[in-house]
Amino acid sequence: MTSRSVALAVLSVIALLGALTAAATTGTPAVDVEAGRRKAEVCAQCHGPDGNATAPGTPSIAGMPAFYTHWQLIMYRDGRRRDPQMTPFAERLGEGDLADVAAFYAAQRATARPASTDPARVAAGRPLAEKFHCTSCHGPRLLGQGQVPRLAGQDFDYLMKRLSGYKAKSASDLDGMMTMVAQGLTAADIESLVHFMASLPPAP
Ligand code: HEC
Numbered sequence: 616m617t618s619r620s621v622a623l624a625v626l627s628v629i630a631l632l633g634a635l636t637a638a639a640t641t642g643t644p645a646v647d648v649e650a651g652r653r654k655a656e657v658c659a660q661c662h663g664p665d666g667n668a669t670a671p672g673t674p675s676i677a678g679m680p681a682f683y684t685h686w687q688l689i690m691y692r693d694g695r696r697r698d699p700q701m702t703p704f705a706e707r708l709g710e711g712d713l714a715d716v717a718a719f720y721a722a723q724r725a726t727a728r729p730a731s732t733d734p735a736r737v738a739a740g741r742p743l744a745e746k747f748h749c750t751s752c753h754g755p756r757l758l759g760q761g762q763v764p765r766l767a768g769q770d771f772d773y774l775m776k777r778l779s780g781y782k783a784k785s786a787s788d789l790d791g792m793m794t795m796v797a798q799g800l801t802a803a804d805i806e807s808l809v810h811f812m813a814s815l816p817p818a819p
């Protein structure tokens with residue numbers, strides 16, 4: 616990927632973020648975090664009561680930007696993102712539930728997932744996150760923003776599955792940016808980046 620196309624990609628993410636903000640602030644009812652907590656009770660068996668999951672392969676959603684969670688739930692519900700465990704639960708959420716649930720998880724504090732990261736891989740991954748502009752979209756400490764997810768301290772197996780999925784062009788992708796970014800990564804880059812991301816503190 617050329618640096619010009621990355622610059623354009625970053626700009627279009629910022630534009631999409633503006634569009635989503637405008638959509639969310641016009642005429643939508645106020646979100647209710649307490650209602651979100653009740654509606655998320657069925658999610659706890661996999662994601663934990665506060666959105667900190669423990670099973671390898673299941674993402675933690677505590678501290679995720681609310682827009683990101685909201686849009687991913689829409690994509691599971693519409694069938695644009697598929698997962699045998701996740702899809703049935705997203706399908707049961709009503710229109711008014713998505714924003715409440717997303718706001719509830721955004722308000723929870725993320726805790727680190729246990730991961731046996733290799734210090735040499737972590738050191739190799741750190742400069743790659745700058746080189747491939749991961750930090751331009753996901754934030755300087757990869758904590759996420761707007762429709763861009765938090766990567767810091769996320770489950771190792773899940774990060775590996777998602778990043779490899781974008782590279783293989785088989786992962787769902789809201790705006791196509793990640794599929795484009797991942798094409799420039801080698802298998803070794805992906806491995807190092809996952810060690811690096813999993814080693815970072817998940818909360819500010
Ligand atoms: C039976 C286990 C299970 C239950 C119950 C469950 N999930 Fe999930 N969830 C998963 C798994 C596994 C994934 C990762 C699937 C994938 O790779 O797409 C996931 C992914 C997600 C994601 C995407 C996270 C990201 O970083 O992209 C969100 C958001 C989410 N779940 C929200 C919910 C909500 C809200 C509920 C309750 C209404 C719920 N889940 C119930 C297992 C579950």
Ligand code: HEC
Nearest residue numbers: 624625747748749752763764777787788789792793796808
């Ligand atoms: C142009 C902006 C942009 C850049 C640059 C970027 N990302 Fe992303 N990333 C996104 C967006 C937007 C998503 C959500 C896409 C979706 O709907 O699946 C995402 C999703 C992800 C996910 C899935 C997380 C989850 O919770 O499911 C991973 C892993 C990821 N990015 C890693 C990276 C890495 C590593 C780099 C650098 C090599 C990078 N990203 C560069 C915008 C970007």
